[in-house]
Amino acid sequence: MVHFLTTLVLRNAPLYYFGWVCLVAALVCAVLTQFSSRQVMGVNAWGKPAKFFISISLFAWTMGWYLGYLGPQPAVALYTWVVVGTLAFELLCITGQAARGQRSHFNTASSFGTALSIAMGVAIVVMTLWTAYIGLVFGQAPLLGLPPAYAWAIRLGIGLFVVFALQGGLMVSRLAHTVGGPDGGPGLPGLGWSTRHGDLRVAHFIGMHALQVLPLLAWYGQLSVPATGLVALLYASLAGAVLVQALRGRALGRRRLFLGV
Structure with missing residues (x-):
């Protein structure tokens, strides 16, 4: 694991540090589940942010590792910041709604909830389509x-x-x-x-x-x-x-x- 982390920070520092931020935030959310009684859809409100922080940390570190095989090229640098920007926005929305005791996804109870859900969906589609493009880059790269x-x-x-x-x-x-x-x-x-x-x-x-x-x-x-x-x-x-x-x-x-x- 130490070798993985020391290599990853050299391959893609932004995704390396973004992954750590997500893990720390997941730990904070996990602690909050023990002290907060706030619930959303029958479960502790902080459980969902914790799971998303863990999942996105794993994704960031995985893609950071793979992107190292493509070398320093503009497409890699741009994709890195697309991942950080879109997923940070997603996590901010999910965590903010948890703090308010509101659903983050499929929330049509208010105009704000609807707008937030749409914005999150757009952000994820953008990130996913950019990932598809990076997949095409991998398909053409000799590796x-x-x-x-x-x-x-x-x-x-x-x-x-x-x-x-x-x-x-x-x-x-x-x-x-x-x-x-x-x-x-x-x-x-x-x-x-x-x-x-x-x-x-x-x-x-x-x-x-x-x-x-x-x-x-x-x-x-x-x-x-x-x-x-x-x-x-x-x-x-x-x-x-x-x-x-x-x-x-x-x-x-x-x-x-x-x-x-």
Whole structure:
């Protein structure tokens, strides 16, 4: 871990420090959950910001590491600040709404809440499309010195991240992440995914974390390029199956995952 961090700060200092800021903020939010009784949708208001801070810290450090393979070029520098700017805005909105005891996403209770939700959505779409562009840059870059399977795992991981990040549009179109029931019901500890109904956040989570899972499997598993492609296909199929499960209103873990009954 020490080697990772000392290398990361040399590869991409802005994302390195942004990741640390997010981790510290996640710790603060975790502490606040123990001292605050404020709730949003039946759960402690500070739980959601804590999860987002952790997730965005992981994303920042992951992309900071990968961007180092592209070298110092304008596209990398611009993308770095797009990530920091858009995600800092997202986190500010989520944390601010938590402090007010209000929903940050799908909030149509007031004109302010609606405007904030729209602005957050625009920021995330901008960041995701820029990530897609960086994925194209990776597709054209030779990535000399890297194992071919690892290089392809990065490309495929970015691709799946983009697809399932945009899958968030399904939640926006529904103004909810639960299918078959209202948001805010019983959920898995820590994650909050519904244990009674379909939850679109599950596929969103699994698909986006292909960004970390595929390269790690390719590197430590010493996979070949065809094996990496097969693993990526299986991983995408899993995320897709979970998405279908959610759209049918079935909770994760319910029987007959692949059947329409």
